[in-house]
Structures are given as C-alpha cells and as structure tokens.
Amino acid sequence: MLGSSGQAGDSADIFESSVNLEDQLIQQGYNEGFKDGVELGKAEGRDVGLKTGFETGEELGFYRGCINIWKAAIEVEPTVFSARVQKNLKQLEELADSYPLLDPENESVQDILGTMRTKFRAICATLSVHLEYEGYPKSTEGTEF
DSSP: OTTTTTTHHHHHHHHHHHHHHHHHHHHHHHHHHHHHHHHHHHHHHHHHHHHHHHHHHHHHHHHHHHHHHHHHHHHOOSSSSSHHHHHHHHHHHHHHHSOOTOOOTTHHHHHHHHHHHHHHHHHHHHHHHOOOOSSSSSTTOOOOO
C-alpha cells in the first residue's frame, strides 16, 4: 500500500499544514485584536479618568468656595449663623479636608462625597438658601411621568 516514497504520509502533511495555517491565523488575529484593544482601552480610560477627575474637582471646589464664604461671614459677624449651622459647616469643612485628592482609588471617596452632598443640603435647608451644584445630576432628572 505505501510506497517507498511515503506518498500517503505526504498527503497527511498537506492537510496538517492547512490546519496549522488556520490556527496560526486565528492566533495572529487574536494577538492583533488584543494589542489594539489594550491601546484603545488605555486611551478611553485616560479620557474617562480626566473627565471624572475634573468633575469631582469642580464639585469639591464648589463646596470649598461655599465653606470659605460662610466662614468669612462668621468672622465678620460671629452670630450670623446658629450654632447648628456652624457645627454642620465645621463638619463639612472636615469632610472636604479629609477627601483623598491624591488617592483616587481610595474606596472612601464616594462615601465622603455623598456625605458632603448631604451635609451641604442640610446647611442650605437650615439657612433657607437654594444653592445647588449644577454639575452633578439632580435627583429629579430622569424621573419623568
């Protein structure tokens, strides 16, 4: 059946190279796709990080500006705000001071920011002042009836 030239073995080698070629092309396509995905992922991650970081910094700056204005009013007239407002203002300032600006991966950043928002709303409600940071979505957005 098999000759000395090994023709049956030669035909098996032909098919094996076709199967290997397909595997090689699949692996090459995977490697190229993975490389492109990593590059795009880094670029998108950088863009999202910059946007999120800017928005957070803007919101923190808004709260810090309000704190500074209210503290300046207290320096001019110490009895301008009630003891309750002054206590809440001090707590808001402590939260702003404790915000980990240089450690964005700190798990407490969202908790601190959420507490700051709540404390700020409490101060505004006590003062009967309507101040609201317009950079983050309001609770009424997205709830249309």
